[in-house]
Amino acid sequence: MIFATVGSQAPFDRLIRAVDDWAGSRKRSDVFAQIAAGDYCPVHVKYKKFVEPQEFRQLVQEAKVIVAHAGMGSIITALEMGKPIVVMPRRARYRETRNDHQVAAANHFGAQGRVIVADDENRLAEVLDYAVTLGETERIEAKASDELITTIRNFIDAAGVDR
Amino acid sequence: MPDKVKKLASRKKVLAVASSGGHWTQLLRVMPAFDCHEVAFVTVLEAYRSDVPDHRFYLVDDANRWNKFGLIKLAASVAWIVAKERPDVVVSTGAAPGYFAVLVGRLLGAKTIWIDSITNIERLSMSGALAGKHANLWLTQWPHLAKAEGPQYGGSVL
Helix, strand or coil: CEEEECCCCCCCHHHHHHHHHHHHHCCCCCEEEECCCCCCCCCCCEEECCCCHHHHHHHHHHCCEEEEECCHHHHHHHHHCCCCEEEECCCHHHCCCCCCHHHHHHHHHHHCCCCEECCCHHHHHHHHHHHCCCCCCCCCCCCCCHHHHHHHHHHHHHCCCCC | CCHHHHHHCCCCEEEEECCCCHHHHHHHHCHHHHCCCEEEEEECCHHHHHHCCCCEEEECCCCCCCCHHHHHHHHHHHHHHHHHHCCCEEEECCCHHHHHHHHHHHHCCCEEEEECCCCCCCCCCHHHHHHHCCCCEEEECCHHHCCCCCCEECCCCC
């Protein structure tokens, strides 16, 4: 199963249309999409507007590949479950977000090899063709770096001393 | 034991605040830092309750800068929760609910932590730039965004 998700905040029809086209041309009937309140209704892909967080994790768990906007909720969940994730960043110029932070995030984590980036809808099909050949990746632990945990823990331990 | 040492070792009340999606995911990843402390959570989706069983859990309606009435309502809800909880520490990974929690927490004498989202690689988020100035500990997750006057870098959620 391939799970496509755009997060709960805003639609991302450019991604869903590209995923739907890919599913149609590759004759894949095993694609499920969470599309938010978009205007585009997929033809080849089963979909829901929203899924609850537990169902979201279940879908990621069952999927062979995740395809998503470059939101950190989607990226971190895929990494924690060891699933290959293709990300297509939302762009401010199409009013898909306020700024291009997703472009920077996609490029950065793409360069690290943690995500596979499709810059835009024209690149998505070939990137997905590649991603479906991949197996599970190593799962990351479900916690922040030791450095961040220590920074916060030390601050909390010291708080209130002067109250 | 001297008073100061006793207090250092004591259990603190922590109020942990995040809106949905990546903000909540990142807050869950720093939870080990709250071990041994009493933690209450504030977020925007009922479904997140099961992520933090055994903790007090508050829901607020999220808002953003395009919804001024929503922001006022959110500020009031968050202020009520902070006043009720009287936390020693407020920690947030964003966005709007955390901004208000940091402001009100500071006013009521809590120590406050703002962790700017890992997604902000090129510059801080708007809520981060605003809230960070009011936080006692203002963190970016990117070393190249750290500045002498804040934010500082102290590790990342990944």
